Amino acid sequence: MNFEEGLRLAYQTVRSNKLRTVLTTLGIVIGVMSVIGMMSIITALDKYMTNTFSAIGGSTFWIQKFPAVQMGRMGHEYWSRKDLTFEHAEIIQKRAPLAYKVSPEAGTYGKQVKYKEESTNPNIQVYGGDEDWLEVNGRYIAEGRFFTSQEIMHRQNVVVVGADIVDKLFPFKYPIGEIIKVDNVPLEIIGVLDKKGSFLGGSQDNMVTLPYTTFVKAFGRERSIAIAIKAKSPDLIFETMDQVEGVLRIARKVPPGADSDFEIITADSIMDTLKSLTGFVFIAAVIICGISLLVGGIGIMNIMLVSVTERTREIGIRKAIGAKKKHILSQFMTEAIGICLLGGIIGVGLGVLIGLLISSALKLPPTIPVWSIFLGLGFSLLIGVVFGTYPAMKAAKLDPIEALRYE
Numbered sequence: 001m002n003f004e005e006g007l008r009l010a011y012q013t014v015r016s017n018k019l020r021t022v023l024t025t026l027g028i029v030i031g032v033m034s035v036i037g038m039m040s041i042i043t044a045l046d047k048y049m050t051n052t053f054s055a056i057g058g059s060t061f062w063i064q065k066f067p068a069v070q071m072g073r074m075g076h077e078y079w080s081r082k083d084l085t086f087e088h089a090e091i092i093q094k095r096a097p098l099a100y101k102v103s104p105e106a107g108t109y110g111k112q113v114k115y116k117e118e119s120t121n122p123n124i125q126v127y128g129g130d131e132d133w134l135e136v137n138g139r140y141i142a143e144g145r146f147f148t149s150q151e152i153m154h155r156q157n158v159v160v161v162g163a164d165i166v167d168k169l170f171p172f173k174y175p176i177g178e179i180i181k182v183d184n185v186p187l188e189i190i191g192v193l194d195k196k197g198s199f200l201g202g203s204q205d206n207m208v209t210l211p212y213t214t215f216v217k218a219f220g221r222e223r224s225i226a227i228a229i230k231a232k233s234p235d236l237i238f239e240t241m242d243q244v245e246g247v248l249r250i251a252r253k254v255p256p257g258a259d260s261d262f263e264i265i266t267a268d269s270i271m272d273t274l275k276s277l278t279g280f281v282f283i284a285a286v287i288i289c290g291i292s293l294l295v296g297g298i299g300i301m302n303i304m305l306v307s308v309t310e311r312t313r314e315i316g317i318r319k320a321i322g323a324k325k326k327h328i329l330s331q332f333m334t335e336a337i338g339i340c341l342l343g344g345i346i347g348v349g350l351g352v353l354i355g356l357l358i359s360s361a362l363k364l365p366p367t368i369p370v371w372s373i374f375l376g377l378g379f380s381l382l383i384g385v386v387f388g389t390y391p392a393m394k395a396a397k398l399d400p401i402e403a404l405r406y407e
Contacts, residue, residue, distance in 0.1 A: 024303045025343030027296025028383060031289040032347025032376035033354065038285035039372040040355025042278045044364040049274055059100075059231040060136050061241055061266045063088075063248065065224040081261045083224035086212065088251060092227065095247045098240040101230035103132040106215050106223060113161075113208065114181045115169040124165070125207040126182060128215025136228035144176045144191035152211040159187035162205035163195040182208060185218040197363055237266070293379055296343065297387035304336050304391035312398065319400035329396040336388025337381060344380025348373050 065081050089104035096102075106128040113120045127133070131149050134140065147158050159180065166175050175189045187210060196204035210218075212225075231240035241264055248254075254261055308315070315328055352368050359366045 020303060021339060021342075024299040025296065025339060025346070027292045027294075027299055028340055028343030028380055029296075029347040029350065031292030031296060032344050032380060033351040034292065035285050035289040035379075036348060036351025036368070036372045036376050037354040037358070038281060040352070040366075040368050041358055041362075041364070042282060043369050044355075044359045044362075044367040045278060046275065047367055048364050049271055059234045059237050061229055061231075061237065061264060063092075063227040063229065063244065064263050064265065067263050067265075082252060084227060084262060085221075086216075086225060088248060089225070089227045091251045092229065092244055092247055096229075096240070096243045098231060098236055098243050099229050100232040101132045101136055101228075103130050103136045103228040103230075104212055104225050105129045105133065105228060106212055106219075106225045108219055108223070111183050113165055113169065115178065118169050120165065120168050120206075123206065124182070126215070126219070127207060127209045128212035128219075129209055130212055132230075133209060133228075136230050139196075140194040142192045142194045144189070146191055147211050152213050155213040155217050156211060157185070157187045157214060158190045159208050159210045160191040160193055161189055161209075162193050162203075162207040164203055164205040165208060166192055182210075182218070187214075241266075289379070293383055296340075297383040300336055300340060300383065301387040301391060303339075304332060304388055305394070307335070308332065308391050308395045308398075311395075313404060315395055315398050316400045316402075316404035319398070320404065325396040328398075329392045332392035332395045333385070333388050336392065337384035340380045340384030340388075341377065344377045347380070348376050351376065 063084065065084055066078055086104050086106075089102055092099055093102045108126050109124075110122055111124045111126050112122040113124050130152055131147065134146055141160070142163070144160070146160055147156070150156075151158055159182070161175065161180070165180075169175070169180065170178065175192060178189050179186050180189060181187070187208075193205070193207075193209070229240065229244055231237040245260060245264060248262060249260055252261060318328065352373075355368055356366050
């Protein structure tokens with residue numbers, strides 16, 4: 001019996017037991033689907049984060065009160081820290097010569113923007129920054145201009161808005177020069193930011209930015225700010241970080257030997273934290289895949305043992321007319337491997353579909369790692385070999401006389 005004949009017999013077996021085959025391969029389908037779907041999402045997330053931080057550049061870092069990403073409950077040592085203030089940003093500008101750009105940034109969330117009779121939902125992010133806010137955050141102006149140092153100094157009521165604000169309030173009108181209200185504070189639109197799209201289901205264009213002095217006048221000072229700092233070149237970023245940390249420790253009266261009461265965050269540190277989080281997701285996906293494949297393998301062994309019992313007389317007849325052990329062995333191995341590969345192919349298709357759908361829902365670039373497809377199919381093949389060997393060997397070792405007597 002050649003390989004083609006073995007495949008034909010395997011196909012006939014699958015076709016004659018459709019429901020049993022579907023239930024048997026379900027574990028393999030779920031395992032392969034899980035690993036491909038999760039790998040697609042993780043790869044898309046990593047790709048998006050890399051593109052986002054590369055746009056900001058490798059010479060920018062941030063100072064803030066709390067860690068950028070916190071796993072678990074935030075401890076008392078963080079909440080007891082003193083707030084970062086605009087005065088701290090001024091001290092860095094004066095005493096840290098390696099800092100090329102120093103941009104203080106305050107923020108608040110849940111505000112409503114109104115224009116005449118129209119209004120947005122109360123979920124707008126409001127930022128207060130200086131004239132360097134665009135450069136350190138990797139953003140650009142699509143229309144109009146950004147505010148100047150003079151407008152910051154005189155606390156002018158000017159604002160730069162995100163694309164979502166324009167789409168909502170000015171669908172058929174040029175927004176530059178119009179007056180909007182943010183929590184009843186009148187602000188003149190002088191610019192529109194470039195469109196960034198959504199990330200993890202949240203829009204990055206649902207925001208407005210105004211001079212930080214205007215922000216303080218409108219919303220008060222009772223909050224900690226973040227300070228974005230750009231070094232003169234990427235090669236000097238670590239020297240700049242050390243210098244800024246020393247200046248801030250003196251300004252905040254941190255005792256020698258004590259830990260700094262603020263966080264220094266770089267794009268690389270955020271990427272490392274996110275990769276550690278996705279690493280846990282990867283491990284969970286592997287465990288789920290392993291359990292599902294194990295269950296699928298046990299199901300394959302069970303169905304093949306049942307098949308051997310049901311076809312005992314057939315095996316006896318084949319042996320009686322000259323079939324050897326290797327022919328019977330290859331027949332049942334081909335059936336086991338074929339069923340597993342069928343489950344693997346279905347799992348690959350569903351995994352790719354789920355990965356694309358979730359990436360689209362989270363507004364991530366669709367990315368299907370080719371290696372995960374081969375990995376899923378490889379595991380399916382391995383399961384077929386490992387769990388199909390024993391039933392195939394049992395069938396091959398049947399005594400032809402005893403097999404012919406079986407009823």
